[in-house]
Amino acid sequence: MKKIGRFIKWLVIVLILVNLGLWFTGYGYILRAVTMTYFVGQGGPGIDEKESFFNDTIRSVQESVPWGEHPQLGQISISDALVEKIESIQTVGFLVIKNNKLLYENYWGGFDKHHTTNSFSAVKSLVSLLIGIAVDEGRIGSIDDRVGAYLEEFNNNGKEAITIRHLLTMSSGLNWSESGANPFSNTAEAYYGKDLVGLISGLEAISPPGIEFKYQSGNTQILGFLLEAATQQTIAEYTEKTIWGKIGAEDDAYWNLDDENGRAKAFCCFYSTPRDYAKLGQLIINKGVWNGLRVVPADYIEECFIPADINDNGKPLARYGLHWWVLNYNGLDICYARGISGQYVIAIPSEGIVIVRTGWKREKVDGTGHPADIYYYIDAALELINNIHA
Numbered sequence: 337m338k339k340i341g342r343f344i345k346w347l348v349i350v351l352i353l354v355n356l357g358l359w360f361t362g363y364g365y366i367l368r369a370v371t372m373t374y375f376v377g378q379g380g381p382g383i384d385e386k387e388s389f390f391n392d393t394i395r396s397v398q399e400s401v402p403w404g405e406h407p408q409l410g411q412i413s414i415s416d417a418l419v420e421k422i423e424s425i426q427t428v429g430f431l432v433i434k435n436n437k438l439l440y441e442n443y444w445g446g447f448d449k450h451h452t453t454n455s456f457s458a459v460k461s462l463v464s465l466l467i468g469i470a471v472d473e474g475r476i477g478s479i480d481d482r483v484g485a486y487l488e489e490f491n492n493n494g495k496e497a498i499t500i501r502h503l504l505t506m507s508s509g510l511n512w513s514e515s516g517a518n519p520f521s522n523t524a525e526a527y528y529g530k531d532l533v534g535l536i537s538g539l540e541a542i543s544p545p546g547i548e549f550k551y552q553s554g555n556t557q558i559l560g561f562l563l564e565a566a567t568q569q570t571i572a573e574y575t576e577k578t579i580w581g582k583i584g585a586e587d588d589a590y591w592n593l594d595d596e597n598g599r600a601k602a603f604c605c606f607y608s609t610p611r612d613y614a615k616l617g618q619l620i621i622n623k624g625v626w627n628g629l630r631v632v633p634a635d636y637i638e639e640c641f642i643p644a645d646i647n648d649n650g651k652p653l654a655r656y657g658l659h660w661w662v663l664n665y666n667g668l669d670i671c672y673a674r675g676i677s678g679q680y681v682i683a684i685p686s687e688g689i690v691i692v693r694t695g696w697k698r699e700k701v702d703g704t705g706h707p708a709d710i711y712y713y714i715d716a717a718l719e720l721i722n723n724i725h726a
Contacts (some may be wrong), residue, residue, distance in 0.1 A: 365529035366519050373447055381527055383428070383453040383696060386607045390596045392572035394580045394589040398674045401584025402626075403611060406437040412459075412723045414440070414716045421712045425678060426696035428453065429610040432717045433618060438463035440720050441610075450587055452607040453694045456675030459606035460556045461640075462579070462616060464659030466571070467561055468636030469578045479504060479658075483558065486565045490558075494541035500562065502545040503555040504658040505644035508650045509543040514556035523553050526603060530595040532557060548658060549648040553603035556659065560602020571600045583626045604675070610692045613681050617690035620671060620683040641671045648705070655705040663706055665714055674698075678709060684717075691717045710723060 423510035515521035592605035624632035676696030699708035
């Protein structure tokens with residue numbers, strides 16, 4: 337018994353020393369990360385942990401507009417083989433819109449149409465739309481403006497040349513470390529930490545901007561700070577005013593903050609429902625118009641899906657525009673937003689199709705730079721369309 341007692345005593349001492357070491361070296365957020373992941377059986381951030389953080393609310397309008405329903409809603413189904421693929425990676429929500437009508441909707445694991453889940457990086461594409469609106473309103477002069485014109489800390493230490501376009505095209509040349517698995521990465525600190533301003537201020541320019549595609553969540557966080565400086569509103573307030581209140585969102589959305597009364601995690605952590613995520617896709621299909629109302633400039637929408645003229649692992653970039661991913665699949669030009677756990681808002685403009693998928697996992701990125709599971713959802717949607725009149 338004495339040996340067990342001594343072991344426990346030394347174990348407690350070691351844990352205390354480890355905790356103190358993490359706090360004094362600036363890695364105190366790792367304690368929060370461990371508590372929120374491994375202690376609850378997760379290997380990383382979860383899609384349903386909104387209440388673990390402080391939030392800003394993006395309110396839905398009283399006159400919310402539910403989706404119209406396709407006459408064959410609930411009458412056509414997806415093949416068993418595709419359903420098996422979709423379910424195998426823990427999908428919790430999947431819906432398909434065709435010509436502004438809800439064609440298919442299904443939920444798993446206790447989730448439903450009013451259950452909000454984390455967008456993760458899919459919200460980066462929403463931030464891009466907000467930039468386009470701010471330019472149209474004259475709050476931002478141009479996406480070729482220097483970031484330093486809006487954020488003072490980008491006027492020194494080699495960051496003076498970085499423009500808004502460089503941030504949008506993930507070519508800022510900053511030293512942000514991007515990793516969803518490494519607890520010591522900047523991304524982990526941004527997600528679990530409580531000082532986004534300090535984290536962004538400490539970034540350094542390590543290569544010339546506008547040359548090389550390097551996906552970094554820090555770029556989007558900078559855009560979030562820039563939007564707030566340019567509009568003199570929080571990003572949640574600006575989203576509610578310029579988009580959420582105009583597209584007839586059915587439910588409130590939420591944006592995680594880094595602390596109480598803190599700053600929004602613009603790079604991730606936007607919580608909404610699949611039906612309202614789909615409205616962002618429909619906005620793309622409509623080239624920025626909602627029920628006759630111009631929400632996002634059409635020319636900005638078009639530019640979002642033109643790959644930037646920069647390098648991507650030794651080849652010209654072909655998969656990314658202005659914070660939107662682009663893909664050609666079976667002759668179809670497709671644009672989409674995506675998150676690390678398989679959050680997708682997919683638009684196929686030529687077919688009038690919007691696809692939303694929410695869930696816990698996604699497949700690995702393939703050789704073309706796209707996660708392999710995105711093809712499951714596109715194939716499922718096209719199969720449903722082919723079965724409409726079967």
